[in-house]
Amino acid sequence: MQSKQMYNYPDSTGHFGQFGGTYMAETLIPAVEELSREYLRYRDDPEFKAEFAYELKHYVGRPSPVYHAKRLSESLGGAQIYLKREDLNHTGAHKINNAIGQALLAKRMGKKRVIAETGAGMHGVATATVAARFGMECIVYMGAEDIQRQAANVFRMKLLGATVVPVESGSRTLKDACNEAIRDWVTNVESTFYIFGTAAGPHPYPMMVRDFQCVIGNEAKVQMPEMIGRQPDAVIACVGGGSNAIGLFYPYIEEKNVQIIGVEAGGHGIASGKHAAPLTANAKVGVLHGNKVYLIQDENGQIIETHSISAGLDYPGVGPEHCLLKDMGRAQYVAINDDEALAAFDALCRFEGIIPALESSHAIAHAIKIAPTMSKDKALLVNLSGRGDKDMNTVATLKGITL
C-alpha cells in the first residue's frame, strides 16, 4: 500500500502514471500553461485560501453535514449507511465547490468571461451562479439531448443571467458540450476562463478540481470520528468524470483501512454495451478532451455513444486519477444499472425523506447492495453529491407520469 510520501500525483507535467497529461491543440497550450502557473501561485496563498474558505462557509453553506440513514440501514439489516450531504449545498450539488474555486482564480487572472460545459446542468448552474456572484459574463454549452432531459436547470441558468448554447453535434450530450466549449476557448482564449466541471481534461484541471473538491473528504474525515468514533469502513461515490468521488476519496487514500469504491453508470448493463462505465467495462486507454484515460471507444479509436439514465454520468471517459487508483488497486470500481439506480432513488425518498440526484442514486444503490452482506457495526459513507429536484421530469417519464 502507498504511504503518504509515495502517493504524490500528478507529477510536474500533469501525469498520473501513464494517465492525464496535456493533449490539446497548440493554440490552447499556452493558456493551460498560464493556468497551471497561476493556480500553483495561488494554491497555497493564504489570502486565496481564506477567500475560498469564506465563500464555502457563507455562500455555499459548508460544512455539509454527515447524516446517518438509520431507517434505510435498518431495512437492509447490515452495515450502517451514512450520507455526506453535498445535496444541501447552495445550488444543490458538490459542483459549486469547484466553480467557486475556479471563479476566484479567474478573478485574479483578470478574466471577465467564463465558459462551461454541462451534462445534467448542475455544473452549468454552479458556474452561472458564481458568474452572477462575481459579475462575470457566462456561456454554458449543453448537449441538445440534455437540454431536453434537464429543462429546469436550463431555466435556472438563464435566470442567473447565463447564455445556454445548445450543442447539436455528435451524440448531443456532455462530451459534445465539452468539444464545443473547447472550440469557444480556442477562439476567445485571451479573454476567457474555462471553468471545467470535472476532475479530468488537460493538466492542471484534474489536480485543481480535485483540490477544490477535497473539502468533501477533509470534512468527512473530521465528521466521521465525531459521529461514530472512527473512520468508515468504506467510502462510496458515483463516478462520471469523477469530481465528487475524487473529492471524497483523495483525503482517504492513505487511510489504509478505508475501502474506496467508485460507482459508474451501468446503463442497461455492461454486457449490453449501453453504459457509461469505462473502468468497470475495462475500456482501453485513449485520449480525449486533453487527457489520456480509460475511454469507451470502438476498435478504430472512435468514441462510442454512452448511455445512462443520469445525464451527469453519461460520459465516455473518466478522470485520470481514477484510472491510476484503479490500476494501483487502491480503489475498486463497480457499475450500477439504470433500474438499480432508480430503485435506490425511490428507497432514499421513502425511507429518509431525501430526494437524491440520479447520479448520486448510483452510489446509494451500491451501498444498498453491499450493506446486507456486512455486519451491523460496519459503516459505509456515501457521497450524496446532489439533490434530485432536477430529475423530476426524467423520473416522472420513466414512471409513465406526465407532470
Add this chain to the structure above:
Amino acid sequence: MSRIQATFDKLKQQQRKALIPFITAGDPSLQLTVPLMHGLVEAGADVLELGVPFSDPMADGPTIQRASERALKHGMSLRGVLAMVAEFRTQDATTPVVLMGYGNPIEAMGWEVFAKRCAEVGVDGVLTVDFPPEESHDAFEHLQAHGIDPIFLLAPTTNDARIQQVAKLARGYVYYVSLKGVTGAGNLDLSAIEQKLPQLRKHIKLPIGVGFGIRDAATALAVAKLCDGVVVGSRIVQEIEDSTEQSVVGNVSKLVKELRLAVDKA
C-alpha cells in the same frame, strides 16, 4: 530525400509557393476520395493533407465536423485511410501525402504499427492536432524510425520557448495556424500573420505553411506572399458538401485551379 523536402526544394527553385489542399478521407464517399486526390494534384496541389475522421473533432469548425460525421457514417477508419493512400500511390509516386487528425485512432492502432503502415503505403507526414510536442515523445520516435515526418502546429499564442521546442522536433514543414479559432473561422488577420512570421523564421528553418480561414483566391494570394505554403481546408470541404457525386471532382478541381493561379501570383 523525403517527398516533402523534394517538393519544397523544387518549389523554392521555381520561386513558387506550395498549395496544400485538405480533404477528409471518406467524404463525400469512400469511392471518391482517391479520384479527388488525383484531381487535386492535376489541378495544381503540391502536398495533400488527408483528414482522418474522428468522432470528436475539437479543433474543427462546423464544415469539417460535418465532413467527419459523413465519413464515419460511411465506415471510414484509420485502416481504411491507409488503404486509400496505398491505392493513390499506385498512380502517383511523387506527391507528398500528410495525414491530419486526432491522436486517439492512432493510439488505438498503436504508434509502432501505424508508423510502419505509413511507411509501407507511402504516407509522408503525420499531423496530430491534439498531440503537442510534450506528449509526442513515444509517438514520434516511431514515426522517425520509419522516416515519417512529424508535422507540428504553431499558433498565434505560441511563445518563443515553444517555437524553439517545435523547431527541434519538426520535420517536413511547420503548419502555422493563422488565427485563434477553429478550422474555417472567419477572423483571418493578415497583419497579425505578417507580424508573427519573422518570430517563427528566427527559429524554424523548415518551410512554413499557413492555414485556417483561407477561403478564396484573394486570401490565398495574400497569405502566400507571407509564407512558403498555403493550406486550404474548410473551403474545399464546403465545395465537396455543396456538390453532387457526379460534379464533385470537377467542382473541386475548378476551385483548386483558381487557388493555384492566385498562389502563383505571390
